[in-house]
Each structure stands twice: as structure tokens, then as C-alpha cells.
Amino acid sequence: MASFKLRVIWGDDNSQRLTFSDGMPASLNVLSKKIENECGLQGQQFRLQYMDKDFNEFMNLTSVSDLTDKDTVRVVFFTSRSSSSSHMPDEFSPLAHCNSSESCDADNENSSAETSDADILSSSTSARSSLWPTPFILPRFSYDVQLKLNHGNSAFRNNGQFLIPDPKLKSGILDALAEEIINYKAYPSDSEFSDVAKALVAKHPCLKEQGSASGYSGWKMSLKFKLANYRSKLRRLGCPEVTVNALKHKPEGKHSPAFGVKKPKKAEVNYCPVFPAGETAESQEKMRVELLAEQKKRNNDETVRKMMDMTFAYRRHEVVHDSPLVADFRSRWPALFQVREINAEFRRITTLPLQSKFLSQLDRFSDDLLKVFTKKGGVVRKRIQDVMVPMSQKATIETKRECILKGLCIYLNEDPQDLVREYLVSRVLFHYKQ
Structure with a gap:
């Protein structure tokens, strides 16, 4: 049977080639699972679109029969709330395309290993569960705002008339957008503000600004001011992600708003979450001490995992506020430095x-x-060539990954055996505890 190839796009600069050696996937659910695993999209909700050759635009994919070999498929991410019926009809749900109940059960079994990892975020309702969506999904506005926008869009389609929003309408739009943004980030970047403003005028073209090169620069600036005011409100309510930057928390003599601002890095979603309901710093410290005792017990991984989950916010506060040394942090949280918990904390x-x-x-x-390796000369080049020999003898993805990792260690003047030895020591300690 001929292989079936697809190009998958899941971001502005992310794309990947997928090959199905057994031909076209049996169902949309199988295709979704393949994309999820190969592109590292576990835990995220999305739907698929394909490039329609008649209209030369991306259309929602409702059946694998719409696909042909070497087609392009785009991943459209949903927020945790937009996966509801108001945003995601059943026909776009990955499980809606199972050919039978047996195939659905099989897919559920395949994903059961990921379920326990996804549960890591479930115990604390304050923890965010989604990355910044691309493209940004607009929230549902209040009824009166939505009604005005519908009338404005109708007038724009009929006679090209733009809508000049009154202060109440503009405030309603910005309030809803600010509340949606804070579900993902308290401090969005300039490009992310652009994403929101662009999505707004794309869905509601009547709001496009005349005389603006982008059509949304004014909305973008208004969003920045609105979110700054919203952060001030959250700071008064004690939201830790913004109170950490309050003037009263600055060091003595450093009472400058710009000094030592603590913001999430690019990949951090839960930077400084609030404690679980009913928990305080004192109760969390008590749980940390109990965790030290629980960690020493055999066959106790599930209890340790739950306690690590419950104390996640406490650890993040410690990291963000105190910036402890690694040695000190390790002595306080030894369970975190096991292979399983490193993956869970990430x-x-x-x-x-x-x-x-x-x-x-x-x-x-x-x-x-590989191109970078070939530019290296001398003894290092020879050592890299030696570790690359298995890749030419056994063309499997595992062998290729192993060779590239070893080559990278040599390129960085490290010993590949040290990397493997550390891994083996971790595995031995893990099995010994079992």
C-alpha cells in the first residue's frame, strides 16, 4: 500500500511532514491523534483545516475523504472554554469521527497514558491549562455588545459603513478582551496584543480603523491601557502574579516601577499561581515537611505526585520571590529532582x-x-563523525536522535558518556525505590 503524506502547520513558523505508511488514516480521530503525538500537542484542544483547491482557502476538515496525498493541513487551537458547543460543534470534535465504539475505545486506551499527566493541572483551579492560542479566539461579548456589533457588521457588508463605537460599546469590548487575555497571560508581548486586535477587526470588520495602516493600531493601544488598569485591579485583590511587581515589594531604596520586574518567560504559562483554595503558606510548608517523609516510602509515587501537585504554587512562589540556590532548593524539594517529577513539573x-x-x-x-557539525574541524570533527556511523547503518528515528545528541555533546566539549551515565543512575535509583 502506498504511503500517504501530509504537511501539517501549527503556527506561524512551525510545520512538519507526516507520513502514514499504511495509506490514508482510517478516521479523523486517528489523524488527530497522529498529529497530536508527532507535533507534541498533547493536552491541547484543536480542530483541523485543509486547503480547499476550489476556493484556495483553508476549510474545516470534517472527513479524511476530503484529503489527498501531499495536502496541507492546518491546526487551529481552541481555548479550554472554547471547546464547548458554542465554539466547537460535535462534527469538529476528534472523537466524533470514530467509525465504531470499538475504535473509540482503542483510541482512548492509547491516550490513557497521557491522562495522568493531564491530571497534574486538575487539582488547582487557579492554574492555567492552555498556551496562548494562535490565532487568538475572541470571547463571547455581552448580549448588548454583540447585538451592536451584529448591526455594525450588517451595515458594513451592505454599504461599507464603518462603526464608530460609543464609549460604552468600546468599554464592553475591551473589558471582555482583557478578561480573556488574563486567562493566558498577565503580561502579553507587543505581538500578542497585535494578535488580539487583529482577530477583533477580522471577525468584526466594521471596527476597522480608517486611516490606519494595519486597521487596528488604535485598538491595540487601547488594549494595552485596559490591561494595565486591569492588572492594577488584580493587584489590589492580591493576585500574586502582579503583586510581585508592586512597589511595596521592591527592595529598600529601589522603589522604582521598572526595577526588578518579574515576568514569565516565553514558555511559562503558570508563572506564579495562587495557592489552592483553603491553603496558606503555613499549611503548604506543613505539607512540604510531610512530603519529605512520604518520599522515603516504597511504592508511594501516586501520593508523592498528588502532594507535589498541591504544593506547586508554593514552589513557584519560592522560586519567583526568593530565587534560591539550586542546592538549597534541592534540599527542600528532593522529590522534584526525580525523572518522573521533572517531567510533571515541566x-x-x-x-x-x-x-x-x-x-x-x-x-x-x-x-x-548536522550542517553545524560538518563545519567543525580537527579532532572534534573526527569524534563527531565516529558517533554518526550508526545513523548510516541503521536508519531509524531512535538511532538518528541518539547520534545527534551524542554529536551535540561533543560539539559542546562534553562527554556523551556523562549524559548516559546520569540517566542510568537516575533509573537505578528509581527502580531501587520501587
């Missing part, structure tokens, strides 16, 4: 699985890394 902070994300990025940049 998911708590970024909502992404560490291993599959790392391997997908390694595969993405493998050709570039």
Missing part, C-alpha cells in the same frame, strides 16, 4: 509534555544540527 509550568516536546524540536532542527 507540564505544570508550561502545560506541555517535556519528552515529546523535546524530541519533536530535536527532529525539527536535526538537519540544521
